[in-house]
Amino acid sequence: MPLLNSPNHFLASLSAQDSELLYPHLKSEQFPQGNVLYGAEDTIERVYFPHTGVISLVVGLTTGQFVEAGMLGRNSVIGAAAPLDGAIALNRAIAQVGSAGMAAETAVLKRLVKESETLRTALVRNDQSASAQTLQVAACNALHELEERLSRWLLQTRDLLRSDTLPLTQEFLSQMLGVQRSSVTLVARKLQEAGLINYRRGRIHVLDVEGLQDSCCECYGAINAHFQRLIGWSPDGKASERKAD
Amino acid sequence: MARVEPAKGFSVARYFFHIKDGADLIKDQEGAELPTAHAARLQALLSARELWADAIRSGKPLGADAVVIADERGGTLTFVPMNEALPKRPSDR
Numbered sequence: 001m002p003l004l005n006s007p008n009h010f011l012a013s014l015s016a017q018d019s020e021l022l023y024p025h026l027k028s029e030q031f032p033q034g035n036v037l038y039g040a041e042d043t044i045e046r047v048y049f050p051h052t053g054v055i056s057l058v059v060g061l062t063t064g065q066f067v068e069a070g071m072l073g074r075n076s077v078i079g080a081a082a083p084l085d086g087a088i089a090l091n092r093a094i095a096q097v098g099s100a101g102m103a104a105e106t107a108v109l110k111r112l113v114k115e116s117e118t119l120r121t122a123l124v125r126n127d128q129s130a131s132a133q134t135l136q137v138a139a140c141n142a143l144h145e146l147e148e149r150l151s152r153w154l155l156q157t158r159d160l161l162r163s164d165t166l167p168l169t170q171e172f173l174s175q176m177l178g179v180q181r182s183s184v185t186l187v188a189r190k191l192q193e194a195g196l197i198n199y200r201r202g203r204i205h206v207l208d209v210e211g212l213q214d215s216c217c218e219c220y221g222a223i224n225a226h227f228q229r230l231i232g233w234s235p236d237g238k239a240s241e242r243k244a245d
Numbered sequence: 246m247a248r249v250e251p252a253k254g255f256s257v258a259r260y261f262f263h264i265k266d267g268a269d270l271i272k273d274q275e276g277a278e279l280p281t282a283h284a285a286r287l288q289a290l291l292s293a294r295e296l297w298a299d300a301i302r303s304g305k306p307l308g309a310d311a312v313v314i315a316d317e318r319g320g321t322l323t324f325v326p327m328n329e330a331l332p333k334r335p336s337d338r
Contacts, residue, residue, distance in 0.1 A: 186308055202275070
């Protein structure tokens with residue numbers, strides 16, 4: 001199993017056969033911070049398996065504004081639906097934090113999923129888990145307070161980066177959360193006074209994970225429960241067995 | 246030949262939006278580039294409106310008295326008191 005130790009959960013969770021099947025077609029890929037992997041309605045030519053970094057799925061509006069609908073990284077696959085006849089992107093994917101990983105041509109994967117039902121299932125589950133997250137985020141954006149949303153967002157980013165230091169500007173945070181920068185300034189200050197984070201220009205240090213968990217809404221747990229159930233991933237766990245009911 | 250005058254008040258610059266809360270000044274450490282001082286003022290108004298909206302929706306105290314606009318050297322240019330951001334009644338116009 002050549003991919004057993006891959007930092008990417010999807011690759012590491014593949015069966016021995018699927019791992020052998022996919023391995024020869026993987027190439028290294030990198031996306032520096034701010035790079036766009038694909039725009040809405042683009043044809044997704046390559047499927048990306050991140051090892052590091054954070055990829056945001058964002059929805060753009062005609063005013064030029066955009067709001068984040070979900071984030072993925074080492075836990076997932078970017079463009080999982082592309083080899084399943086869903087190659088037209090529904091949203092923009094952008095490297096929120098610079099990312100390195102492996103990529104495979106959509107056309108090649110499309111051929112491989114015809115050979116392997118289990119590989120196909122794994123991609124479907126990944127696509128579902130991304131959808132589950134965006135559904136939860138829709139509810140969260142509509143009903144939850146900024147403090148809860150920001151806390152969730154910081155925890156999710158921290159989980160994907162496996163680091164307490166998050167290289168994020170308030171400008172970027174406010175865009176992702178669809179709020180004014182002053183609102184982020186105020187909430188970040190509040191979290192800082194509570195000893196949960198430390199904010200310095202362009203960098204956020206998470207100081208108290210449990211405190212942040214208390215300050216966030218149920219959506220953090222709900223999103224992770226989806227990941228656990230659909231793709232067998234949890235923020236603290238190592239790559240575990242894929243659940244295939 | 247018509248002379249092209251630069252737009253009045255045109256001053257692409259980085260503006261900082263601090264939040265004054267009682268004796269505290271919560272500093273904007275990053276700032277934002279805006280084309281004019283007027284755009285900076287509109288930005289401050291938008292910020293103030295959202296701070297009100299969050300406080301009203303959550304029922305929590307409003308943690309701001311004013312949005313202070315400062316330039317890159319730290320000098321205060323102007324400020325928007327929170328009350329200025331409240332919606333007007335038609336009879337106030």
